[in-house]
Amino acid sequence: MCGIFGIVTNNQEISVGKVVFDGIKRLEYRGYDSCGIVSLCNSKLYVKKEAGKIDEIYKNVKLDEVPDGTKLALAHTRWATHGTPTKQNSHPHLDCLNKIAVVHNGIIDNFMELRNELSSTGHTFNSDTDTEVIPHLIEDFMKKGFNLKVATINALKKCKGAYAIAVCQVDNPDTIIVARKESPLIIGIEEGKTTYCSSDIPAFLPLTRKCYIMEDNELAVLKAGEVNFFDLKNDNELIKKKIQNIEWNIDAAEKGGYEHFMLKEIYEEPNALRLTMKISEQLLSKFANALLSADNIYITAAGTSYHAALAGKFIITRFLGKHIQDIECSEFETQLKGSLQNNSVIIAISQSGETIDTIEAIRWAKKAKSVKILTITNVVGSSITRYSDHVIVTNAGPEIGVAATKTYSTQVLALALIAVSIAKIRKIISDEDIIKYYDALTGIPNIIDKFLEKNVDLIKYIVNNLEKNMNYFFLARGISIATAKEGGLKLKEVACRFIEGYSAASAKHGPISLVREGFPIIFIAPPDETYNRLVGNVMEFKSRGGRIISVVVESDVKITKLSDITIRIPQPADKYHNLFSPITFMPALQLLAYYAALAHDLDPDKPLNLSKTVTVH
């Protein structure tokens, strides 16, 4: 959560104000409670900050206008943790003398203690944030005669918690100091000219493809077109890091004619899936063999990634012949303390690779026992990969919309590919069947393309039809419970509706009591082994006045007859395709959520109170 961006340059051609403004705008998905920019010029800091989304702020505060001749600037977009989303609590935060500015992503756990200590020695604070202690600590160390770099190192030694910080100081107009612990930080570089720091790569991708990915406990000194890294754990020794060349196409991180990232990313699903199909056989069999030789298997993640885990668990267990226990990452340690055994395998899923609860779950497990971590992420080099034995990168390309869409489908696809690889190794199904499962997987992108081509008007019609409803059920059985939960989560987060994504069978043990005339119930109904029982559940809800919207395959008859509206997925009604319905059925529900957000005048890319990357517990 929170995004930081910085630039230091000697390139006269560059408009620092525009670059830093564009950079922070690209990071807005990380938090949009407030935004601030500090520029350093003529030995003075110029701060502009305000609460709200960047576009709203810009109407009154021209964030991109900085004094002529500015060569260095830092920016921040905030997802509030400590202190309400106000101008005062917006970053950057300064020291008492207005000489040092800091932007920060993370949480300083012991900030209260530090703040009391600093206040008692005469420091004045202007915000309720944890961050504000950092410039004051640096100020203290500089007063003692340390230079900016050493003062920052000493300040960080006093801070417990997580941080990616960028610091500038008026007497060092050509230097930005950055440091990272548990929050992402990337350095982009145009050698000899300009250096950038950013919470992610797409923010500087239009400017350079060359970058360094910072690791935990590293500090870097950035000058124009030059960077030096230091190891905070090893006497602040100078370290050599490998420069990376980013292959992503910048179009992938821009809206490309779509009104919102969410819509663009739904339409990118077929291609993202095609690319994810290319995961090497070798890597898949590493995952498969690790699972086959494990005594216990867990699968863990948060939010949408957890729903992908539920779907994937179902698919894998079909062929694995062993139980997989799913546990939400925030509950992992609590639930497994005392029972986690050696020779367990944990599948961890995180599109960003930065979700702190997921990282902590696997870090704890690694420390507690001899376990293997198999990770599925969308971000090469993300924090989670450091704690993993094997990593699958899903190839969905950058996902900017806060609501996960294409990363969900590709996560489920990666898990499905592992499942088929297991079936192959175990030889539990015929070669002919293996080919049919592969063919079904290969055909998914075309099914989604076809669906998206023909169904947008229907989805808009459903949205209009349901417009006034505040509450919904998403019901299903078997593998589709994961689809119901994820479809429900999408509508909940972007359209601010209350949705219960639930088992259709369990719904009659309580939730059904909510149903009145016209109550909308969305049934996810692929023709798998649960279908006939689901027909019964549809009747139970229909007879109580429920308005039935069902998602079915094209050839469906029975549930179609019982439904007020059907969404038809153009896929064959066979067991091969049914097993992968969490992927083929999902774009319908994602589109439903997207158009519902528009109908309610909400910005689907910036759902209320959310952030794309959740780096707090």
Ligand code: M6R
């Ligand atoms: O980056 P991760 O996959 O670890 O993120 C997990 C959740 O925070 C994320 O899926 C969240 O639920 C999204 N807003 C869902 O759209």
